[in-house]
Amino acid sequence: MHMTGRKGRRRGAARIAAGAVAVLLATGCSASVSATGSVSKEEVAKRASAALGEKVGRVPDSVTCEDDLKAEKGATVRCELAVDGEKQGLTATTASVGGGKAEIDFKVDDGPGAGTSAAPEPTGPPNAGAGAPAVDKAEVARQGKAALAARTGRQPDALACQEDLPARVGATVRCQLAADGEQYGVTVTAKSVDGDDVRMDFAVDDSPGG
Missing domain, CATH: 3.10.450 (Nuclear Transport Factor 2; Chain: A,)
Incomplete structure (x- = not known):
């Protein structure tokens, strides 16, 4: 977790970004996906984007994840989403596994900032x-x-x-x-x-x- 200074933006763009990110703050949602041992990072990102879009009514501009997500209960992977140039950390967690499917919970960080580090680094x-x-x-x-x-x-x-x-x-x-x-x-x-x-x-x- 790296804390960095935030550059100033034009007032109009700031309003749009702030509004979009505010909707995503503390957002939680989930998705079910077929899994045999792990879920690829691309699939995790795809499911996160779709789940967030359904939850808040807007799909993020992009979602990227660092690693594949193990199909084991409690396994986690860190991702990062972008909305109007504002980056937000996100944690994907395997909530349950059964019947060849993994239920994945997605939790957006409480505050904006880059969130792709799998292990925070203060x-x-x-x-x-x-x-x-x-x-x-x-x-x-x-x-x-x-x-x-x-x-x-x-x-x-x-x-x-x-x-x-x-x-x-x-x-x-x-x-x-x-x-x-x-x-x-x-x-x-x-x-x-x-x-x-x-x-x-x-x-x-x-x-x-x-």
């Missing part, structure tokens, strides 16, 4: 303590909760990390996520380091117990 300040620079484990957990909430549309019950994250590209730490009474492992990876800016990737385990 920035965090390195720890000013002695030794090699690192992001404090409490800060990693705080930003991880915020990123996962933005990605899924709901706040995790808790997120705790075992140690600080070294401010070094490729460094990882393990964290523990609590949601709906289940415990999931989370791998946090330092994707890039630019001075005091450490960009992180949060990958939640596919099944609880990690």
Whole structure:
């Protein structure tokens, strides 16, 4: 999840885009599709576009998804839709699988912004303590909760990390996520380091117990 500044637009275009995106904010819908192991990213995008069009009365200008969606309950993939030049993140989730079909839920992010990153990547300040620079484990957990909430549309019950994250590209730490009474492992990876800016990737385990 990258937060970027938004450029100014002509007043008329801004009204159109704002109105269209406002309709899509917090929109949820679903679609049923034939699936044998996974649903191709092109099919997911196609179904998302059709479902959103039926839900809000307008088909997005475009929908693109990063990866194929596994035909396994709870599997997710991140997509991005565009409406009048405004980009919006979207999460496609396999809600159920049966009879050779997968029921897919589509949830548009609560706020506009690019949303194609499969794992959110907020920035965090390195720890000013002695030794090699690192992001404090409490800060990693705080930003991880915020990123996962933005990605899924709901706040995790808790997120705790075992140690600080070294401010070094490729460094990882393990964290523990609590949601709906289940415990999931989370791998946090330092994707890039630019001075005091450490960009992180949060990958939640596919099944609880990690």
